[in-house]
Amino acid sequence: MTGPLIALMAKLISGASARWVDCQPNTRQRVYFANHTSHLDSLVIWSALPSYIRVLTRPVAAKDYWGKTRLRRYLAGRFNALLIDRRDIKVHQSPVDMLLREISNTDSLIVFPEGHRSAGEQVGEFKSGLYYLCKKRPDLEAVPVHLDNMNRILPRGEFLPVPLLSSITFGPPLVLEPGEQKVDFLTRARKSLLRLKDV
Protein backbone atom coordinates (compact mmCIF):
# COMPACT_ATOMS: atom_id res chain seq x y z
CA MET A 1 0.00 0.00 0.00
CA THR A 2 1.26 3.42 -0.87
CA GLY A 3 0.72 6.93 0.45
CA PRO A 4 -1.95 8.05 -2.03
CA LEU A 5 -3.95 4.88 -1.39
CA ILE A 6 -3.84 5.41 2.38
CA ALA A 7 -4.90 9.03 1.87
CA LEU A 8 -7.81 7.90 -0.29
CA MET A 9 -8.93 5.35 2.31
CA ALA A 10 -8.72 7.93 5.06
CA LYS A 11 -10.83 10.34 3.02
CA LEU A 12 -13.44 7.68 2.30
CA ILE A 13 -13.75 6.58 5.92
CA SER A 14 -13.77 10.05 7.43
CA GLY A 15 -15.92 11.60 4.67
CA ALA A 16 -13.81 14.68 5.26
CA SER A 17 -14.24 17.79 3.18
CA ALA A 18 -11.36 20.26 3.43
CA ARG A 19 -11.88 24.01 3.34
CA TRP A 20 -9.19 26.65 3.17
CA VAL A 21 -10.38 29.90 4.77
CA ASP A 22 -8.05 32.89 4.28
CA CYS A 23 -5.27 30.42 3.72
CA GLN A 24 -3.89 28.75 0.61
CA PRO A 25 -2.12 25.43 0.27
CA ASN A 26 1.59 26.21 0.13
CA THR A 27 4.82 24.24 0.21
CA ARG A 28 6.55 26.66 2.59
CA GLN A 29 7.34 25.25 6.02
CA ARG A 30 4.37 25.31 8.35
CA VAL A 31 3.16 23.93 11.64
CA TYR A 32 -0.44 22.83 11.26
CA PHE A 33 -1.98 22.73 14.71
CA ALA A 34 -5.36 21.11 15.30
CA ASN A 35 -7.84 20.19 17.98
CA HIS A 36 -7.38 16.58 18.94
CA THR A 37 -10.47 14.39 19.16
CA SER A 38 -9.57 11.05 17.62
CA HIS A 39 -6.62 8.82 16.82
CA LEU A 40 -7.40 9.32 13.16
CA ASP A 41 -6.83 13.09 13.35
CA SER A 42 -3.23 13.16 12.17
CA LEU A 43 -3.90 10.75 9.33
CA VAL A 44 -7.01 12.62 8.21
CA ILE A 45 -5.38 16.06 8.14
CA TRP A 46 -2.40 14.66 6.29
CA SER A 47 -4.76 13.07 3.75
CA ALA A 48 -6.67 16.30 3.25
CA LEU A 49 -3.54 18.13 2.08
CA PRO A 50 -2.83 18.29 -1.66
CA SER A 51 -0.43 15.51 -2.62
CA TYR A 52 2.50 17.83 -3.39
CA ILE A 53 2.28 19.20 0.15
CA ARG A 54 1.55 15.83 1.68
CA VAL A 55 4.96 14.47 0.71
CA LEU A 56 6.53 17.38 2.59
CA THR A 57 4.39 17.08 5.71
CA ARG A 58 4.98 14.98 8.79
CA PRO A 59 2.13 14.41 11.24
CA VAL A 60 2.98 13.90 14.87
CA ALA A 61 1.15 10.86 16.21
CA ALA A 62 0.92 9.03 19.52
CA LYS A 63 3.36 6.17 19.79
CA ASP A 64 1.16 4.24 22.22
CA TYR A 65 -1.51 3.98 19.52
CA TRP A 66 0.25 4.03 16.16
CA GLY A 67 3.21 1.98 17.32
CA LYS A 68 1.17 -0.72 18.95
CA THR A 69 0.55 -3.29 16.22
CA ARG A 70 2.50 -4.20 13.13
CA LEU A 71 -0.23 -2.88 10.80
CA ARG A 72 -0.44 0.47 12.59
CA ARG A 73 3.36 0.82 12.59
CA TYR A 74 3.37 0.07 8.88
CA LEU A 75 0.61 2.61 8.15
CA ALA A 76 2.28 5.24 10.32
CA GLY A 77 5.47 4.72 8.34
CA ARG A 78 3.63 5.18 5.07
CA PHE A 79 2.00 8.43 6.09
CA ASN A 80 5.30 9.75 7.34
CA ALA A 81 4.24 9.97 10.97
CA LEU A 82 6.62 11.10 13.68
CA LEU A 83 5.72 8.87 16.59
CA ILE A 84 6.05 10.48 19.98
CA ASP A 85 5.79 8.75 23.32
CA ARG A 86 3.51 11.02 25.31
CA ARG A 87 4.60 9.53 28.63
CA ASP A 88 8.18 10.59 27.99
CA ILE A 89 7.40 14.27 27.54
CA LYS A 90 9.00 16.19 30.40
CA VAL A 91 10.12 19.75 30.76
CA HIS A 92 13.80 19.06 30.14
CA GLN A 93 13.26 16.38 27.58
CA SER A 94 10.82 17.98 25.19
CA PRO A 95 10.44 16.55 21.72
CA VAL A 96 10.66 20.01 20.13
CA ASP A 97 14.33 19.64 19.18
CA MET A 98 13.73 16.22 17.77
CA LEU A 99 10.81 17.51 15.67
CA LEU A 100 12.83 20.42 14.33
CA ARG A 101 15.67 18.08 13.47
CA GLU A 102 13.31 15.78 11.60
CA ILE A 103 11.71 18.47 9.46
CA SER A 104 15.04 20.23 8.78
CA ASN A 105 14.59 22.96 6.16
CA THR A 106 11.96 21.34 3.97
CA ASP A 107 9.10 19.68 5.80
CA SER A 108 6.00 20.88 7.63
CA LEU A 109 4.52 19.46 10.82
CA ILE A 110 1.07 18.53 12.02
CA VAL A 111 0.79 18.87 15.81
CA PHE A 112 -1.93 18.71 18.44
CA PRO A 113 -1.10 21.31 21.09
CA GLU A 114 -3.75 20.07 23.53
CA GLY A 115 -1.42 17.12 24.05
CA HIS A 116 -4.25 14.65 24.57
CA ARG A 117 -7.58 14.02 22.95
CA SER A 118 -10.39 16.13 24.31
CA ALA A 119 -13.50 14.18 25.30
CA GLY A 120 -16.00 15.98 23.11
CA GLU A 121 -16.38 19.29 21.39
CA GLN A 122 -14.31 21.29 23.87
CA VAL A 123 -10.84 22.43 22.95
CA GLY A 124 -8.50 22.21 25.94
CA GLU A 125 -5.70 24.58 26.94
CA PHE A 126 -2.62 24.43 24.73
CA LYS A 127 0.64 22.95 25.93
CA SER A 128 3.75 25.01 25.37
CA GLY A 129 5.29 22.87 22.61
CA LEU A 130 3.76 24.97 19.84
CA TYR A 131 5.30 28.10 21.31
CA TYR A 132 8.78 26.58 21.52
CA LEU A 133 8.55 25.29 17.97
CA CYS A 134 7.78 28.79 16.74
CA LYS A 135 10.32 30.41 19.01
CA LYS A 136 13.17 28.24 17.81
CA ARG A 137 12.08 28.57 14.21
CA PRO A 138 10.40 32.01 13.87
CA ASP A 139 10.12 31.51 10.11
CA LEU A 140 7.53 28.74 10.61
CA GLU A 141 3.93 29.67 9.90
CA ALA A 142 1.44 28.26 12.39
CA VAL A 143 -1.76 27.25 10.59
CA PRO A 144 -4.85 26.54 12.72
CA VAL A 145 -6.83 23.47 11.62
CA HIS A 146 -10.26 22.75 13.02
CA LEU A 147 -11.66 19.23 12.89
CA ASP A 148 -15.39 18.76 13.14
CA ASN A 149 -17.18 15.47 13.99
CA MET A 150 -14.02 13.32 14.00
CA ASN A 151 -14.65 12.27 17.61
CA ARG A 152 -17.78 10.42 16.49
CA ILE A 153 -15.97 8.60 13.69
CA LEU A 154 -13.41 7.04 16.02
CA PRO A 155 -14.08 7.97 19.65
CA ARG A 156 -11.74 7.42 22.55
CA GLY A 157 -11.33 3.77 23.43
CA GLU A 158 -12.78 2.41 20.20
CA PHE A 159 -10.73 0.68 17.51
CA LEU A 160 -13.19 0.43 14.63
CA PRO A 161 -14.28 3.60 12.82
CA VAL A 162 -17.85 4.41 11.78
CA PRO A 163 -17.83 6.15 8.39
CA LEU A 164 -19.74 9.35 9.14
CA LEU A 165 -18.98 12.75 7.60
CA SER A 166 -16.53 15.30 8.95
CA SER A 167 -14.97 18.57 7.94
CA ILE A 168 -11.50 20.07 8.15
CA THR A 169 -11.03 23.83 8.11
CA PHE A 170 -7.64 25.42 7.53
CA GLY A 171 -7.44 28.99 8.84
CA PRO A 172 -5.21 32.04 8.32
CA PRO A 173 -1.56 31.43 9.37
CA LEU A 174 -0.03 33.03 12.47
CA VAL A 175 3.59 33.87 13.18
CA LEU A 176 5.18 34.44 16.55
CA GLU A 177 5.59 38.20 16.96
CA PRO A 178 8.99 39.37 18.23
CA GLY A 179 8.83 39.57 22.01
CA GLU A 180 5.43 37.88 22.26
CA GLN A 181 4.98 36.06 25.54
CA LYS A 182 4.30 32.35 25.69
CA VAL A 183 0.86 32.71 27.27
CA ASP A 184 -0.18 35.41 24.80
CA PHE A 185 0.89 33.39 21.80
CA LEU A 186 -0.80 30.21 22.99
CA THR A 187 -4.03 32.10 23.77
CA ARG A 188 -3.95 33.75 20.37
CA ALA A 189 -3.37 30.42 18.66
CA ARG A 190 -6.19 28.75 20.57
CA LYS A 191 -8.59 31.56 19.74
CA SER A 192 -7.69 31.41 16.06
CA LEU A 193 -8.54 27.71 16.15
CA LEU A 194 -11.84 28.19 17.98
CA ARG A 195 -12.85 30.91 15.55
CA LEU A 196 -12.79 28.36 12.70
CA LYS A 197 -15.68 26.50 14.32
CA ASP A 198 -18.09 29.18 13.17
CA VAL A 199 -16.83 30.25 9.75
Next chain:
Amino acid sequence: MVNDPVTWIFVAGVLLLLGVATTVGQFLKGQPESGIKSADVETFNRRVRVWWLLCSLLAAALFLPRSVTVVLFGLLSFWALREFITLTPTRLSDHRTLFWVFVLFTPLQFVLVGMGKYDLYSILIPVYGLLFVTARVAFSGDPKRFLERTAKIQAGLVLCIYCLSLTPALLYLDIYTSKDLRLLNEAQQNPTQFAAPAAWGKNALLLFYFVFMVQMSDAFQYIWSKILGKSIIAPAISSTRTWEGLIGGVGSTALLGAALCWATPFNEWQAGCLSFVIALVGFSGGMAMSAIKRDRGVQDYGTLVVGHGGVLDRIDSLCFASPVFFLLTKTFFTPG
Protein backbone atom coordinates in the same frame (compact mmCIF):
# COMPACT_ATOMS: atom_id res chain seq x y z
CA MET B 1 -33.97 -3.50 -23.93
CA VAL B 2 -31.45 -1.74 -26.16
CA ASN B 3 -33.48 -2.54 -29.28
CA ASP B 4 -36.78 -1.47 -27.79
CA PRO B 5 -38.20 1.68 -29.45
CA VAL B 6 -40.38 2.56 -26.43
CA THR B 7 -37.30 2.75 -24.22
CA TRP B 8 -35.53 5.00 -26.69
CA ILE B 9 -38.54 7.31 -27.02
CA PHE B 10 -38.82 7.60 -23.24
CA VAL B 11 -35.12 8.31 -22.76
CA ALA B 12 -35.14 10.81 -25.63
CA GLY B 13 -38.17 12.54 -24.11
CA VAL B 14 -36.50 12.84 -20.71
CA LEU B 15 -33.28 14.12 -22.29
CA LEU B 16 -35.27 16.68 -24.28
CA LEU B 17 -37.03 17.85 -21.11
CA LEU B 18 -33.73 18.11 -19.23
CA GLY B 19 -32.24 19.99 -22.18
CA VAL B 20 -35.11 22.47 -22.10
CA ALA B 21 -34.82 22.87 -18.31
CA THR B 22 -31.08 23.48 -18.60
CA THR B 23 -31.56 26.01 -21.39
CA VAL B 24 -34.25 27.89 -19.47
CA GLY B 25 -32.10 27.87 -16.32
CA GLN B 26 -29.05 29.19 -18.12
CA PHE B 27 -31.17 31.77 -19.97
CA LEU B 28 -32.66 33.08 -16.70
CA LYS B 29 -29.18 33.19 -15.17
CA GLY B 30 -28.12 35.59 -17.91
CA GLN B 31 -31.20 37.80 -17.42
CA PRO B 32 -30.88 39.52 -14.05
CA GLU B 33 -33.80 41.85 -14.90
CA SER B 34 -36.31 39.06 -15.60
CA GLY B 35 -38.13 39.67 -12.31
CA ILE B 36 -37.28 36.23 -10.93
CA LYS B 37 -35.09 36.16 -7.84
CA SER B 38 -31.55 35.02 -8.63
CA ALA B 39 -31.61 32.72 -5.59
CA ASP B 40 -34.60 30.89 -7.12
CA VAL B 41 -32.77 30.56 -10.42
CA GLU B 42 -29.74 29.22 -8.60
CA THR B 43 -31.90 26.65 -6.75
CA PHE B 44 -33.51 25.64 -10.02
CA ASN B 45 -30.16 25.20 -11.76
CA ARG B 46 -28.83 23.15 -8.88
CA ARG B 47 -31.86 20.88 -9.07
CA VAL B 48 -31.44 20.48 -12.81
CA ARG B 49 -27.87 19.35 -12.24
CA VAL B 50 -29.06 16.69 -9.77
CA TRP B 51 -31.69 15.55 -12.30
CA TRP B 52 -28.99 15.14 -14.92
CA LEU B 53 -27.01 13.03 -12.48
CA LEU B 54 -29.96 10.84 -11.52
CA CYS B 55 -31.10 10.42 -15.12
CA SER B 56 -27.67 9.47 -16.37
CA LEU B 57 -27.50 6.95 -13.55
CA LEU B 58 -30.83 5.47 -14.63
CA ALA B 59 -29.98 5.61 -18.31
CA ALA B 60 -26.87 3.61 -17.47
CA ALA B 61 -29.12 1.11 -15.72
CA LEU B 62 -30.86 0.47 -19.05
CA PHE B 63 -27.69 -0.80 -20.66
CA LEU B 64 -25.61 -2.19 -17.81
CA PRO B 65 -26.20 -5.40 -15.85
CA ARG B 66 -28.75 -4.89 -13.08
CA SER B 67 -26.20 -5.68 -10.39
CA VAL B 68 -24.40 -2.45 -11.33
CA THR B 69 -27.58 -0.49 -10.62
CA VAL B 70 -27.90 -2.22 -7.25
CA VAL B 71 -24.34 -1.23 -6.36
CA LEU B 72 -24.94 2.38 -7.43
CA PHE B 73 -28.08 2.59 -5.30
CA GLY B 74 -26.14 0.95 -2.48
CA LEU B 75 -23.59 3.75 -2.59
CA LEU B 76 -26.37 6.34 -2.68
CA SER B 77 -27.99 4.75 0.38
CA PHE B 78 -24.70 4.58 2.21
CA TRP B 79 -24.12 8.28 1.62
CA ALA B 80 -27.68 9.12 2.72
CA LEU B 81 -27.20 7.16 5.95
CA ARG B 82 -23.91 8.96 6.63
CA GLU B 83 -25.70 12.28 6.33
CA PHE B 84 -28.61 11.07 8.45
CA ILE B 85 -26.46 9.79 11.33
CA THR B 86 -24.11 12.77 11.13
CA LEU B 87 -27.17 14.98 11.57
CA THR B 88 -28.55 12.92 14.43
CA PRO B 89 -26.73 13.29 17.72
CA THR B 90 -25.80 9.86 19.02
CA ARG B 91 -24.03 9.07 22.24
CA LEU B 92 -20.54 7.63 22.22
CA SER B 93 -21.95 4.40 23.65
CA ASP B 94 -23.87 3.94 20.37
CA HIS B 95 -20.61 3.66 18.45
CA ARG B 96 -20.54 -0.12 18.10
CA THR B 97 -24.21 -0.32 17.19
CA LEU B 98 -23.54 2.18 14.42
CA PHE B 99 -20.53 0.20 13.32
CA TRP B 100 -22.67 -2.89 12.65
CA VAL B 101 -25.35 -0.80 10.98
CA PHE B 102 -22.81 0.57 8.51
CA VAL B 103 -20.60 -2.44 8.06
CA LEU B 104 -23.04 -5.33 8.23
CA PHE B 105 -26.64 -4.33 7.55
CA THR B 106 -26.07 -1.79 4.79
CA PRO B 107 -24.01 -3.99 2.45
CA LEU B 108 -25.92 -7.16 3.33
CA GLN B 109 -29.25 -5.58 2.38
CA PHE B 110 -27.97 -4.69 -1.07
CA VAL B 111 -26.29 -8.06 -1.56
CA LEU B 112 -29.63 -9.74 -0.85
CA VAL B 113 -31.41 -7.38 -3.23
CA GLY B 114 -28.80 -8.18 -5.87
CA MET B 115 -29.40 -11.88 -5.35
CA GLY B 116 -33.15 -11.33 -5.72
CA LYS B 117 -33.88 -12.95 -2.34
CA TYR B 118 -37.16 -11.21 -1.61
CA ASP B 119 -37.91 -13.41 1.41
CA LEU B 120 -34.72 -12.22 3.06
CA TYR B 121 -34.28 -8.61 1.99
CA SER B 122 -37.89 -7.73 2.77
CA ILE B 123 -37.40 -8.57 6.45
CA LEU B 124 -33.66 -8.22 7.10
CA ILE B 125 -33.96 -4.65 8.33
CA PRO B 126 -37.55 -4.38 9.57
CA VAL B 127 -37.17 -7.49 11.72
CA TYR B 128 -33.57 -8.46 12.37
CA GLY B 129 -32.10 -4.98 11.97
CA LEU B 130 -34.50 -3.28 14.35
CA LEU B 131 -34.23 -6.02 16.96
CA PHE B 132 -30.45 -5.97 16.71
CA VAL B 133 -30.25 -2.21 17.18
CA THR B 134 -32.49 -2.34 20.25
CA ALA B 135 -30.52 -5.15 21.82
CA ARG B 136 -27.08 -3.84 20.94
CA VAL B 137 -27.81 -0.42 22.41
CA ALA B 138 -28.91 -2.18 25.60
CA PHE B 139 -25.68 -4.22 25.68
CA SER B 140 -23.70 -0.98 25.54
CA GLY B 141 -24.77 -0.50 29.15
CA ASP B 142 -25.86 3.11 28.81
CA PRO B 143 -29.54 3.52 29.77
CA LYS B 144 -29.70 7.25 29.17
CA ARG B 145 -32.51 8.14 26.72
CA PHE B 146 -32.51 4.53 25.56
CA LEU B 147 -35.69 4.59 23.47
CA GLU B 148 -34.81 7.86 21.80
CA ARG B 149 -31.36 6.67 20.79
CA THR B 150 -32.69 3.36 19.53
CA ALA B 151 -35.39 5.08 17.49
CA LYS B 152 -32.90 7.45 15.84
CA ILE B 153 -30.67 4.66 14.58
CA GLN B 154 -33.67 2.58 13.52
CA ALA B 155 -35.15 5.49 11.58
CA GLY B 156 -31.89 5.99 9.71
CA LEU B 157 -31.62 2.31 8.91
CA VAL B 158 -35.19 2.05 7.64
CA LEU B 159 -35.41 5.32 5.71
CA CYS B 160 -31.96 5.44 4.15
CA ILE B 161 -31.19 1.76 3.62
CA TYR B 162 -34.37 -0.31 3.58
CA CYS B 163 -36.62 2.10 1.69
CA LEU B 164 -34.01 3.07 -0.89
CA SER B 165 -32.92 -0.53 -1.45
CA LEU B 166 -36.43 -1.33 -2.72
CA THR B 167 -35.88 0.97 -5.71
CA PRO B 168 -33.35 -1.28 -7.50
CA ALA B 169 -35.28 -4.31 -6.20
CA LEU B 170 -37.84 -3.46 -8.92
CA LEU B 171 -35.35 -4.84 -11.43
CA TYR B 172 -35.77 -8.34 -10.02
CA LEU B 173 -39.57 -8.64 -10.12
CA ASP B 174 -41.38 -10.72 -12.72
CA ILE B 175 -43.82 -8.03 -13.76
CA TYR B 176 -46.87 -8.78 -15.95
CA THR B 177 -49.57 -6.53 -17.37
CA SER B 178 -53.02 -7.16 -15.83
CA LYS B 179 -54.10 -8.95 -18.97
CA ASP B 180 -51.07 -11.24 -19.05
CA LEU B 181 -51.50 -11.88 -15.33
CA ARG B 182 -55.02 -13.21 -16.00
CA LEU B 183 -53.72 -15.32 -18.89
CA LEU B 184 -50.95 -16.63 -16.68
CA ASN B 185 -53.50 -17.65 -14.09
CA GLU B 186 -55.55 -19.51 -16.67
CA ALA B 187 -52.45 -21.13 -18.09
CA GLN B 188 -51.48 -22.36 -14.64
CA GLN B 189 -54.92 -23.85 -14.11
CA ASN B 190 -55.09 -25.41 -17.58
CA PRO B 191 -51.52 -25.96 -18.69
CA THR B 192 -52.68 -28.02 -21.67
CA GLN B 193 -55.00 -25.43 -23.22
CA PHE B 194 -53.20 -22.12 -22.70
CA ALA B 195 -49.59 -21.09 -23.23
CA ALA B 196 -48.13 -18.98 -20.40
CA PRO B 197 -47.44 -15.38 -21.48
CA ALA B 198 -43.97 -13.90 -21.04
CA ALA B 199 -43.23 -11.36 -18.31
CA TRP B 200 -43.21 -7.69 -19.34
CA GLY B 201 -39.44 -7.61 -19.00
CA LYS B 202 -38.54 -3.94 -19.27
CA ASN B 203 -37.97 -3.40 -15.56
CA ALA B 204 -35.14 -0.92 -16.00
CA LEU B 205 -37.52 1.30 -17.94
CA LEU B 206 -40.08 1.03 -15.13
CA LEU B 207 -37.39 2.03 -12.63
CA PHE B 208 -36.56 5.05 -14.79
CA TYR B 209 -40.27 5.91 -15.04
CA PHE B 210 -40.68 5.67 -11.25
CA VAL B 211 -37.70 7.87 -10.34
CA PHE B 212 -38.68 10.32 -13.07
CA MET B 213 -42.23 10.58 -11.68
CA VAL B 214 -40.92 11.18 -8.13
CA GLN B 215 -38.65 13.96 -9.39
CA MET B 216 -41.45 15.45 -11.49
CA SER B 217 -43.84 15.43 -8.53
CA ASP B 218 -41.23 17.42 -6.56
CA ALA B 219 -40.97 19.87 -9.43
CA PHE B 220 -44.76 20.14 -9.89
CA GLN B 221 -45.46 20.82 -6.24
CA TYR B 222 -42.69 23.43 -6.22
CA ILE B 223 -44.13 25.17 -9.29
CA TRP B 224 -47.74 25.08 -8.01
CA SER B 225 -46.57 26.42 -4.65
CA LYS B 226 -44.79 29.28 -6.41
CA ILE B 227 -47.79 30.16 -8.59
CA LEU B 228 -50.76 29.63 -6.28
CA GLY B 229 -49.30 28.82 -2.88
CA LYS B 230 -51.06 30.60 -0.03
CA SER B 231 -51.94 28.17 2.73
CA ILE B 232 -48.79 26.76 4.25
CA ILE B 233 -49.39 23.32 5.71
CA ALA B 234 -47.08 23.54 8.73
CA PRO B 235 -45.04 26.74 8.94
CA ALA B 236 -42.82 25.37 11.68
CA ILE B 237 -41.85 22.39 9.52
CA SER B 238 -41.51 23.86 6.05
CA SER B 239 -42.16 27.39 4.88
CA THR B 240 -42.52 26.42 1.22
CA ARG B 241 -44.88 23.44 1.25
CA THR B 242 -48.47 24.53 0.72
CA TRP B 243 -51.84 22.78 0.29
CA GLU B 244 -52.08 24.29 -3.20
CA GLY B 245 -48.67 22.83 -4.06
CA LEU B 246 -49.69 19.45 -2.69
CA ILE B 247 -53.00 19.27 -4.57
CA GLY B 248 -51.62 20.74 -7.80
CA GLY B 249 -48.49 18.62 -7.64
CA VAL B 250 -50.28 15.36 -6.95
CA GLY B 251 -52.87 16.11 -9.66
CA SER B 252 -50.30 17.03 -12.30
CA THR B 253 -48.18 14.01 -11.47
CA ALA B 254 -51.16 11.69 -11.79
CA LEU B 255 -52.02 13.16 -15.21
CA LEU B 256 -48.44 12.99 -16.46
CA GLY B 257 -48.10 9.45 -15.10
CA ALA B 258 -51.23 8.35 -16.95
CA ALA B 259 -50.06 10.07 -20.14
CA LEU B 260 -46.76 8.17 -19.96
CA CYS B 261 -48.36 4.78 -19.29
CA TRP B 262 -47.01 3.48 -22.62
CA ALA B 263 -43.61 3.23 -20.94
CA THR B 264 -44.99 0.95 -18.20
CA PRO B 265 -46.83 -2.36 -17.86
CA PHE B 266 -49.86 -0.41 -16.57
CA ASN B 267 -52.91 0.97 -18.37
CA GLU B 268 -53.87 4.68 -18.09
CA TRP B 269 -55.88 4.23 -14.90
CA GLN B 270 -53.31 2.10 -13.16
CA ALA B 271 -50.43 4.40 -14.11
CA GLY B 272 -52.44 7.44 -13.02
CA CYS B 273 -53.33 5.93 -9.65
CA LEU B 274 -49.80 4.75 -8.99
CA SER B 275 -48.40 8.19 -9.90
CA PHE B 276 -50.98 9.76 -7.61
CA VAL B 277 -49.79 7.58 -4.73
CA ILE B 278 -46.09 8.17 -5.55
CA ALA B 279 -46.62 11.93 -5.49
CA LEU B 280 -48.62 11.86 -2.26
CA VAL B 281 -46.17 9.62 -0.42
CA GLY B 282 -43.17 11.46 -1.83
CA PHE B 283 -44.57 14.76 -0.60
CA SER B 284 -45.13 13.26 2.86
CA GLY B 285 -41.54 12.03 2.82
CA GLY B 286 -40.33 15.54 2.14
CA MET B 287 -42.41 16.80 5.06
CA ALA B 288 -41.05 14.13 7.41
CA MET B 289 -37.44 14.82 6.48
CA SER B 290 -38.03 18.56 6.91
CA ALA B 291 -39.38 17.87 10.39
CA ILE B 292 -36.21 15.99 11.29
CA LYS B 293 -34.09 18.85 9.96
CA ARG B 294 -36.08 21.50 11.84
CA ASP B 295 -35.79 19.48 15.01
CA ARG B 296 -32.03 19.69 14.64
CA GLY B 297 -32.23 23.34 13.62
CA VAL B 298 -30.56 22.98 10.23
CA GLN B 299 -31.72 24.22 6.86
CA ASP B 300 -30.32 21.47 4.68
CA TYR B 301 -28.56 18.20 5.33
CA GLY B 302 -25.85 19.51 3.05
CA THR B 303 -24.93 22.45 5.28
CA LEU B 304 -24.67 20.32 8.37
CA VAL B 305 -21.07 19.39 7.92
CA VAL B 306 -19.80 22.21 5.79
CA GLY B 307 -18.92 21.42 2.22
CA HIS B 308 -21.06 18.36 1.60
CA GLY B 309 -23.66 18.17 -1.12
CA GLY B 310 -26.79 17.15 0.75
CA VAL B 311 -27.79 13.91 -0.97
CA LEU B 312 -30.60 13.41 1.52
CA ASP B 313 -32.17 16.75 0.58
CA ARG B 314 -32.65 15.50 -2.96
CA ILE B 315 -33.83 11.96 -2.32
CA ASP B 316 -36.13 12.44 0.68
CA SER B 317 -39.25 11.88 -1.42
CA LEU B 318 -37.66 8.88 -3.13
CA CYS B 319 -37.02 7.27 0.28
CA PHE B 320 -40.73 7.27 1.09
CA ALA B 321 -42.12 6.59 -2.36
CA SER B 322 -39.98 3.60 -3.26
CA PRO B 323 -41.26 0.98 -0.78
CA VAL B 324 -44.85 1.94 -1.59
CA PHE B 325 -44.34 1.75 -5.35
CA PHE B 326 -42.39 -1.48 -5.06
CA LEU B 327 -44.98 -3.18 -2.86
CA LEU B 328 -47.95 -2.04 -4.95
CA THR B 329 -46.26 -3.28 -8.12
CA LYS B 330 -45.37 -6.55 -6.43
CA THR B 331 -48.87 -7.08 -5.04
CA PHE B 332 -50.87 -6.29 -8.17
CA PHE B 333 -48.56 -6.99 -11.11
CA THR B 334 -46.58 -10.07 -10.20
CA PRO B 335 -47.95 -13.63 -9.94
CA GLY B 336 -48.89 -14.45 -6.32
